[in-house]
Amino acid sequence: MEMDRSWMYCSRSNIVFKGVKNFLNFAFNNGSSSGMILCPCRHCGNGICRTRDDVEAHLLWRGFKPGYYHWTTHGETSFKNDIGSHSLIANDVNDDMEGLLNDAFRFESNTTDE
Template structure:
């Protein structure tokens, strides 16, 4: 089975989310009865143990170690030739601000947003940009910079939605359950908050990632 999804920078893509589900199911089969397993996310780096549910959440939020394509630390058998690559441990990534992380996801999804510099240090000739794609980029950027409510410094609109969607995946919440709690959170916030009212509207904000 191909595990190219591990290198997919878009952690909201169906391919990536399906890959996480495959890994979680594999870990459950290989570690029956285990309450905690090594977490192969880029922060825990297979050195910390988490519940299987938290591992799934970490993989969505932080991404999987890109070199961990053979899951030997979770029960997969490897031959001698490939074991050296499988046992490689990368440096643990530093903890980053969620808002910065969301901006990185946007840049990964829209490469044209970053200025390309060639080997001579000069700007490359910009490639044509689809107008609809650029419009989607501008909407995401606006929500990434907009406070969840006036004076909120911890969450932008986009960061809040990404965090809640990760929770939906982690706890396998139905859309109906997600809508209920999203509505509760919205009523708890100041009346001028920008939190979407339901799952359908949250997905519209995330469209393009």
């Protein structure tokens, strides 16, 4: 399956929201057991089974665990790594977490940078 997965590590982008939805559709169609999958977020690291809603929340808040481009844990059997040709990959998925949360939940922080 050839698919651009650079969105997995981009921050503050509608493409991330769409990509997470696409990942969830794939994972729950191909790697689900009893309506749950292993959560690939940075915290769970494919070690804890969770519901679709929980996995979605974890991925949007925490991001994917580093380097999880080949979704073998979620039913993928073949993979072509075309990620090297994309320059959208962020080095740090948390580089603008506050902005992502502001966009998602429409609130503004009262903190100031000093």
